[in-house]
Amino acid sequence: MIEFIDVEKKYPNGMVALQHINLSIDDGEFVAVIGLSGAGKSTLIRCINRMHDISSGKLIVDEIEVAKLKGKEIRNFRRKIGMIFQSFNLVTRTSVIHNVLVSFVPELPFWRKVLGAYTKDQKRKALTALDQVGILDKAYERVDQLSGGQQQRVALARTLAQNPAIMLADEPVASLDPVTARQVMDDFKKINQRMKMTVIMNIHHVELALEYADRIIGIRKGEVVFDGSTKDVNQNVLDIIYGKGQQAKEGREALSYV
Numbered sequence: 541m542i543e544f545i546d547v548e549k550k551y552p553n554g555m556v557a558l559q560h561i562n563l564s565i566d567d568g569e570f571v572a573v574i575g576l577s578g579a580g581k582s583t584l585i586r587c588i589n590r591m592h593d594i595s596s597g598k599l600i601v602d603e604i605e606v607a608k609l610k611g612k613e614i615r616n617f618r619r620k621i622g623m624i625f626q627s628f629n630l631v632t633r634t635s636v637i638h639n640v641l642v643s644f645v646p647e648l649p650f651w652r653k654v655l656g657a658y659t660k661d662q663k664r665k666a667l668t669a670l671d672q673v674g675i676l677d678k679a680y681e682r683v684d685q686l687s688g689g690q691q692q693r694v695a696l697a698r699t700l701a702q703n704p705a706i707m708l709a710d711e712p713v714a715s716l717d718p719v720t721a722r723q724v725m726d727d728f729k730k731i732n733q734r735m736k737m738t739v740i741m742n743i744h745h746v747e748l749a750l751e752y753a754d755r756i757i758g759i760r761k762g763e764v765v766f767d768g769s770t771k772d773v774n775q776n777v778l779d780i781i782y783g784k785g786q787q788a789k790e791g792r793e794a795l796s797y798v
């Protein structure tokens with residue numbers, strides 16, 4: 541379970557990106573975080589794995605107070621939390637399987653790290669993860685020969701191979717075409733439903749958020765202005781999250797997904 545208790549995040553330049561955040565996210569939920577550009581969505585999800593430190597309040601993940609973790613504890617904690625980015629963060633000049641195996645590097649003894657000698661079990665886990673996202677047949681191809689959607693699936697497999705309890709995704713389909721975006725969203729849904737993994741996704745495409753997530757958290761100017769079931773989201777709620785004026789209209793048009 542993830543709990544935000546009156547969390548505030550102020551950047552060193554004085555920008556208050558989040559304030560008065562009170563949220564409780566149960567294991568196995570599929571949550572979409574939506575809001576205008578600059579609302580604080582990325583900051584919110586990056587506080588969960590301590591890519592950003594919170595400034596005040598408490599953030600508790602599986603009974604661990606995140607701010608109190610130090611050094612090695614942070615690294616161990618991060619291994620329980622997968623993170624997927626808009627840019628896939630892959631080593632493109634090498635094979636798919638190599639990119640997935642890289643997730644095991646922190647676990648390897650020094651000599652195995654030097655030799656790049658992964659265990660049979662690690663190779664099996666990497667292939668299983670590729671199978672789970674439907675690209676097992678690409679295992680020995682070079683990443684730069686794959687499409688954007690396939691590359692995002694490699695990133696997903698690399699994260700799955702770690703067997704995290706929570707999957708954070710920061711705009712994972714923003715650079716994909718509509719058809720491929722849906723395929724990747726289908727993968728997230730499968731991971732959420734079959735593997736019971738918590739998925740928290742920051743996403744601009746409102747239509748996709750409403751189609752795939754069970755719960756919507758709407759952020760506006762650093763505050764949660766809506767938190768509820770996807771089926772309770774209507775035009776009124778979207779107006780609260782995005783505003784009603786011209787800026788919101790332009791923003792929504794830019795965000796709408798055809």
Ligand SMILES: Nc1ncnc2c1ncn2[C@@H]1O[C@H](COP(=O)(O)OP(=O)(O)OP(=O)(O)O)[C@@H](O)[C@H]1O
Pocket residue numbers: 551552553555556557575576577578579580581582583584
């Ligand atoms: N490292 C930083 N230092 C200072 N201010 C920052 C930093 N990162 C983000 N901000 C500011 O904090 C606010 C929230 O940013 P954040 O990236 O969380 O928004 P977002 O909703 O994810 O936006 P987008 O949809 O455009 O990615 C913005 O005003 C942004 O300019």
